[in-house]
Amino acid sequence: EPEVTQTPSHQVTQMGQEVILRCVPISNHLYFYWYRQILGQKVEFLVSFYNNEISEKSEIFDDQFSVERPDGSNFTLKIRSTKLEDSAMYFCASSNLGGPDNEQFFGPGTRLTVL
Amino acid sequence: AQTVTQSQPEMSVQEAETVTLSCTYDTSESNYYLFWYKQPPSRQMILVIRQEAYKQQNATENRFSVNFQKAAKSFSLKISDSQLGDTAMYFCAFMKGYRSGNTPLVFGKGTRLSVIA
Numbered sequence: 001e002p003e004v005t006q007t008p009s010h011q012v013t014q015m016g017q018e019v020i021l022r023c024v025p026i027s028n029h030l031y032f033y034w035y036r037q038i039l040g041q042k043v044e045f046l047v048s049f050y051n052n053e054i055s056e057k058s059e060i061f062d063d064q065f066s067v068e069r070p071d072g073s074n075f076t077l078k079i080r081s082t083k084l085e086d087s088a089m090y091f092c093a094s095s096n097l098g099g100p101d102n103e104q105f106f107g108p109g110t111r112l113t114v115l
Numbered sequence: 116a117q118t119v120t121q122s123q124p125e126m127s128v129q130e131a132e133t134v135t136l137s138c139t140y141d142t143s144e145s146n147y148y149l150f151w152y153k154q155p156p157s158r159q160m161i162l163v164i165r166q167e168a169y170k171q172q173n174a175t176e177n178r179f180s181v182n183f184q185k186a187a188k189s190f191s192l193k194i195s196d197s198q199l200g201d202t203a204m205y206f207c208a209f210m211k212g213y214r215s216g217n218t219p220l221v222f223g224k225g226t227r228l229s230v231i232a
Contacts, residue, residue, distance in 0.1 A: 003159070004228065016139075019128035042119075043206060056219060091160065099218055106160040 002026045004107035006092050012030065012113045013082055021066065021110045023092030032075045033093040033104060034067065035104045036060070043091065084113045117142045117209050128197045129231050136192045136226045138207030145168035146163075146212035149183065149190045150220065154204040163205070166190065168212065197230045204228075 007025045013019050025032055034046040048055040049067055066078045075094075079086055089111050093104040118141045128134035149165040152181070166174045166183050173181050178198075182191045194201055207223040 035220075035222075042224045043219070043220075043222040048219060058219070084152075089158075103165075104220065105163050106156045 004041075004092055004094055004105050005022045006090075006107035006110050007099065008048060009108065010111045010113070012115065015114055016081050017082055019079050019082055021079075021090050021092075021112070023075045023077070023094075023107055024073055024105055025092065025094030025098075026105055027073070028098050029094035029105070031055075031095045031098045031102075031104075032067075032069070033095075035091045035093065035106075036078050036088040037091065037109075038085075038088045046077070046090075080110075084114050085110055117144070117147075117211075117221045117231035119207050119209050119221055120206050123226045124224070125229070127229040127231055128194075130197055130199060131158065132197055133195045134197055134228065136194075136205050136207075136227050138190045138192070138223055140188050140190060140207070140209050142188070142209065143229050145148055148210045149181075150208040150210065151179070151181070151190075151192045152206040152208060153201075153221075154206065154225070155200075156203070160206070164192065167200060182229045194228075199230050199232060202228060202230045 007022045032049040035043050037043045045058050045108040047061045064080045066075050089109045092107040093111045095102045095104045120139045139208045147168045149166045152164045154160045154162045164174050164176045164179050178195045204225045204227050206225045208220040
């Protein structure tokens with residue numbers, strides 16, 4: 001069964017460094033999402049992406065964040081200058097079509113630790 | 116803004132017994148969907164069940180069923196005949212229903228369920 005994959009599973013970085021989190025969505029999916037979960041808190045929406053552009057972003061997704069689909073298969077989240085509060089589990093998701101009738105399939109997550 | 120509240124951080128149930136996980140939500144939307152996602156220890160979140168707000172009939176998927184009380188804004192998940200494989204974090208989630216594009220999910224904090232042999 002096709003699934004969303006994410007690499008790395010765990011990333012440790014120093015404050016101020018740039019990180020890129022990678023996701024490979026399910027191959028025929030068109031809609032992509034990033035969510036994050038700070039330890040002990042809710043899973044929060046960051047950004048959605050369709051047709052090579054951002055569809056919607058939350059207030060968490062500030063200028064330090066960017067997303068890209070560089071090669072038609074990968075979907076990346078870049079954090080330019082990491083802060084301690086960026087430490088969280090980051091989940092990628094994809095769906096075939098948009099809207100609530102179309103299930104969002106989640107990846108296993110990348111645990112980001114900022115020291 | 117929508118909010119989703121899960122008031123039970125942790126629960127446990129004996130194998131083969133029934134357990135109910137609670138979820139309440141707040142919204143001014145009239146058209147929306149509610150979901151329960153399961154996140155086993157391996158961390159891949161998977162959809163368990165979905166409920167459309169305009170449908171009065173409660174959704175069921177095999178051993179999983181919901182009790183959707185729209186007026187009370189309550190959406191509980193009942194797991195019957197609990198199995199060891201049901202051990203996971205369970206997230207309740209909300210989605211606006213009228214949009215066809217990228218539609219973000221709004222999650223609760225989750226309930227950690229342990230099924231005991």
